[in-house]
Amino acid sequence: MLRRPVQEFLIRSLASNAARLIKTQYPDVLVLGFSADLKKYNVYAMQQAGAFQVLQKEDALKNLYAAIQRAVAAIQSNAANNV
Numbered sequence: 001m002l003r004r005p006v007q008e009f010l011i012r013s014l015a016s017n018a019a020r021l022i023k024t025q026y027p028d029v030l031v032l033g034f035s036a037d038l039k040k041y042n043v044y045a046m047q048q049a050g051a052f053q054v055l056q057k058e059d060a061l062k063n064l065y066a067a068i069q070r071a072v073a074a075i076q077s078n079a080a081n082n083v
Helices: 005-026 039-047 057-081
Strands: 029-035 051-056
Touching: 005 029, 005 039, 029 039, 029 057, 039 051, 051 057
Parallel strands: 029 051
Antiparallel strands: none
């Protein structure tokens, strides 16, 4: 079994790589990340990889609607600026 720091690193790396891959393939897509651990370095890694917002898994359902609304507003704002 892997030690906890190694597990955390692997999970963070996988999540960051997934966000980066999505943004590379679909640059107009806004990525919402979910994490059980919202330590600053986890959130930073996801945002650096292209995540629009990172939500805590335990609170995801109650915060997901608001996060989607913010993402839609950002998309609409970008569209309006590009007209």
